[in-house]
Amino acid sequence: PFTMAANENKQIWLTVHVPETTPAGDYRGDITIAAPGEIPVLMNFTVTVLPFDLEPAPLEYGLYYRGEIPADVNGEMQKTGITFEFKTPKQYRAELQDMKDHGVLYPTLNNEFPYWNSTTNPYLTALKSALAIRRQVGLPLDNIYYLRIQPRNPTDQASLAAIAENTRRAKSIFTAYGCRNMYLYGIDEASGSVLQSERPAWQTVKQNGGKMFVAGYSDLIDYVGDLLDVPVLAHSLDTSQAARWHRLGKKLFNYANPQVGVENPELYRR
Numbered sequence: 599p600f601t602m603a604a605n606e607n608k609q610i611w612l613t614v615h616v617p618e619t620t621p622a623g624d625y626r627g628d629i630t631i632a633a634p635g636e637i638p639v640l641m642n643f644t645v646t647v648l649p650f651d652l653e654p655a656p657l658e659y660g661l662y663y664r665g666e667i668p669a670d671v672n673g674e675m676q677k678t679g680i681t682f683e684f685k686t687p688k689q690y691r692a693e694l695q696d697m698k699d700h701g702v703l704y705p706t707l708n709n710e711f712p713y714w715n716s717t718t719n720p721y722l723t724a725l726k727s728a729l730a731i732r733r734q735v736g737l738p739l740d741n742i743y744y745l746r747i748q749p750r751n752p753t754d755q756a757s758l759a760a761i762a763e764n765t766r767r768a769k770s771i772f773t774a775y776g777c778r779n780m781y782l783y784g785i786d787e788a789s790g791s792v793l794q795s796e797r798p799a800w801q802t803v804k805q806n807g808g809k810m811f812v813a814g815y816s817d818l819i820d821y822v823g824d825l826l827d828v829p830v831l832a833h834s835l836d837t838s839q840a841a842r843w844h845r846l847g848k849k850l851f852n853y854a855n856p857q858v859g860v861e862n863p864e865l866y867r868r
Contacts, residue, residue, distance in 0.1 A: 615699070667724045667725075667728045706743045706744070707744045715767065729775045748782065751799055761799055781810060790817065793818065823843070832855070
């Protein structure tokens with residue numbers, strides 16, 4: 599829902615869903631634009647249905663998605679609205695469905711992790727609700743890119759033990775929904791000595807069934823190439839750097855290429 603001031607323009611994007619059984623051809627109709635107290639306006643509308651199906655996308659598309667289902671604690675239920683964060687289940691489902699309809703199958707999971715182990719933990723209830731909605735929408739859950747356990751760079755035994763426990767518990771929760779690969783997020787866009795300092799935490803994650811992904815720079819491969827499962831690299835693709843990662847058996851994500859993007863599906867399809 600939205601309101602507009604007098605003489606204000608607003609662009610609205612429409613998505614057309616064509617049933618799979620629709621014969622090829624041109625289809626015409628009208629779109630009615632109506633507002634209280636105004637004469638409705640009709641716009642001609644044409645859709646061309648082509649005589650072939652697209653193959654599944656060869657790339658894995660994701661979004662750094664911050665939406666989450668609120669837990670019944672700390673007033674989170676009251677914070678839902680048209681925001682980037684807390685969503686009602688209806689909003690969460692609608693946004694995930696919209697992503698899926700546009701080929702984005704791997705948005706990050708941002709629900710809070712239930713750090714204390716209890717079946718009545720409200721954060722566990724909310725996390726399971728988010729996973730259930732993703733499954734209902736039909737998003738694949740084989741790879742889960744999880745933002746809410748970030749190991750960072752501790753080196754003391756107590757902190758590393760906590761990372762190990764949380765990694766095992768999270769993997770157990772996600773496995774029940776079909777997850778094979780759970781990726782935790784490193785320190786965003788770190789480099790040099792900071793990357794080096796993360797190695798003990800990342801090793802702990804790997805030893806307890808988790809994997810790592812993070813955005814960073816070309817020195818990722820020099821400091822954590824053996825531990826980082828999915829580097830997220832910005833800007834234009836570098837084939838020589840990609841070859842180094844591929845020799846290690848890793849896949850790469852790419853962002854800011856271009857930043858935000860343009861409304862041209864063919865560009866990304868190619």
